[in-house]
Amino acid sequence: MFPAFLPGLREALAAPGVAMAATFLAFGAAVREAGLSAGWALLACWGIYGMPGQLVLVQAAATGWAGGIGAAVMGAIAVNARFLPMAVSLAPVLAHGPRGRLLPAVPFIAVTPWAAAMRALPGVERADRLSWFLGFGLTSWIVAGCAALAGFFLAGALGQEARAALLFVNPLYYALLLAADLDRPAPRRAVLCGAAAASLALILPASMALLAAGIVGGTAAFLLGRRRAAG
Amino acid sequence: MPPADLALLLTALACLALRLAGVWLAGGLSVDHPAIAWATAVAQATLAAFVALAIVAPAGALAEVPLAARLAGLAVGVATCLASRRRLLPSLLAGLAAMLLVRAVLQG
Numbered sequence: 001m002f003p004a005f006l007p008g009l010r011e012a013l014a015a016p017g018v019a020m021a022a023t024f025l026a027f028g029a030a031v032r033e034a035g036l037s038a039g040w041a042l043l044a045c046w047g048i049y050g051m052p053g054q055l056v057l058v059q060a061a062a063t064g065w066a067g068g069i070g071a072a073v074m075g076a077i078a079v080n081a082r083f084l085p086m087a088v089s090l091a092p093v094l095a096h097g098p099r100g101r102l103l104p105a106v107p108f109i110a111v112t113p114w115a116a117a118m119r120a121l122p123g124v125e126r127a128d129r130l131s132w133f134l135g136f137g138l139t140s141w142i143v144a145g146c147a148a149l150a151g152f153f154l155a156g157a158l159g160q161e162a163r164a165a166l167l168f169v170n171p172l173y174y175a176l177l178l179a180a181d182l183d184r185p186a187p188r189r190a191v192l193c194g195a196a197a198a199s200l201a202l203i204l205p206a207s208m209a210l211l212a213a214g215i216v217g218g219t220a221a222f223l224l225g226r227r228r229a230a231g
Numbered sequence: 232m233p234p235a236d237l238a239l240l241l242t243a244l245a246c247l248a249l250r251l252a253g254v255w256l257a258g259g260l261s262v263d264h265p266a267i268a269w270a271t272a273v274a275q276a277t278l279a280a281f282v283a284l285a286i287v288a289p290a291g292a293l294a295e296v297p298l299a300a301r302l303a304g305l306a307v308g309v310a311t312c313l314a315s316r317r318r319l320l321p322s323l324l325a326g327l328a329a330m331l332l333v334r335a336v337l338q339g
Contacts, residue, residue, distance in 0.1 A: 015319035030291065036235050047243030052281060057242060059290060061235050069238050076242045082277040083246055087253020088270035092262045102254050109250045111278060118271075164292040165331060168301065171285035172308050172326045173319075174278055179309045180317040186268070187275055194276025198283035210284065214277025222272040226265075 004128035008135025011120065012143070016112050019173035020140055021147035023051055026166035027058070028151025029158050034062040038152045045148045049110045049141060051170055052210070053080035078211045085218070086114045093117065094133055096126050105130060108137025115177040189224055193217035296330065297337045304330025 024045060031041040036058070044054050053076035060072035087109045094102055094117070113136050121129050151158070151166075158166070181187035197217030201209035232240075253270075260267055285293075286301050293301070308326020315321055 015323065018320060019323055026292075040235060040239060043243075044239055047239060048246050050246060053242060053246065055291075057235075057238055060238070065234050065238075069234050069241075073238050073241045073245070076238075077245045077249075079281070080242075080246050081249060082274050083249040084253040084256075085270035085274040085277070087250045088257045089267055089274055091254045091257030092260055092264075092267055095257075099254070099258070106250045106254060107247065109253070114274070160292055160295065164296050165327065167289070167291065167293040168296065168304060168330055169323065169327060171282045171289075172304060172330075173323060175282045175286075175305055176308055176312045176319050176322050176326070178275065178279055178282065179312045179322075180319070181275075182313070186272065190272040190275035191279040193272075194279030195283045197276065198280040198287075201284055201288065210277060210280055213280035213284075214273050217276035217280060218273030219269065221276060222265075222269045225268070225272070 004124055004132035005135035008132040009139045011116060012136040012139035016116055017140060017143050019169055020112050021143055022166050023170035023173070024144045024147035025151035026163050027051065027054055028148035029155040029163055030058045031148070032152045032155040034058050036061055038149060041148045041152045042145050045145045046141065048076070048080070049107065049144065050080040050083065053077065078208060081211050082214060083109055090114055090117060093121050094129050096130060101130065105133050105137065108133065108141060111174060112140055113137045119180070186225055189221040190218055193221040296334055300330050300333035300337060303333040
């Protein structure tokens with residue numbers, strides 16, 4: 001019934017699973033340091049399932065919600081706002097039959113499954129794409145939760161240095177996902193424009209900078225691509 | 232409800248709404264529609280900006296690692312990825328090793 005579920009599952013246990021597990025391990029340790037519970041760590045992973053936003057909440061908790069809950073929540077939503085354009089770009093790739101069929105995939109739309117899907121799915125039969133995505137998404141979702149719990153209970157054993165190394169895995173892994181796409185012109189433009197637009201962080205508050213950089217950089221890349229195509 | 236639980240609930244609901252809105256907005260559009268191309272570019276640019284900020288100006292435990300070590304890890308990881316026909320795991324390990332090595336040299 002789900003012919004592509006297992007290939008998706010296997011894919012999620014390879015490099016993406018290892019890299020994600022490392023970051024969620026570090027997240028679990030940070031949750032414990034902030035004085036929150038193991039249940040909170042697990043629900044944050046499974047409910048939010050977007051590491052930058054999760055980190056914003058943990059950092060706010062660690063400071064005793066000094067800026068207020070509203071500011072922390074807005075910051076977390078802003079750094080995870082890429083879910084919207086990601087879902088927009090993923091939906092036509094997954095689509096097959098009525099739109100309601102995509103609902104089970106919705107909670108798993110996050111960086112790792114999205115990047116893997118955009119690379120792998122064009123080579124998968126359209127009818128099998130949804131089950132591939134569910135196999136990948138569900139597996140990495142479960143791995144993420146287990147890794148966060150492990151990090152929570154291992155927190156004492158992980159020194160400052162080990163946690164810094166684990167936290168470095170997260171941006172490095174995202175950088176590699178982007179680098180793997182650098183040979184195609186459209187992603188290359190988007191990556192370079194986005195990295196350049198990150199300098200907006202110099203003039204904007206941290207909670208806004210990422211969202212603004214994405215919109216400015218992405219729009220610039222899109223317009224450059226249109227001009228290239230027209231000229 | 233304790234503040235941490237409330238913040239978690241609100242953030243989780245908002246993230247779910249963002250994903251649903253994306254799927255709904257995409258509607259019947261095809262893969263080559265300009266709106267889809269724009270959304271893809273924005274998603275990739277946001278991720279690139281996130282990486283740039285997390286490497287250059289990180290928060291928390293990673294801020295204790297010297298900038299040179301973070302940049303070395305990024306450069307070696309990306310170079311390995313491009314040279315190894317995009318094999319993610321070896322590239323990841325190479326980048327991590329480079330970061331640890333430069334940190335050890337600088338702080339040793």
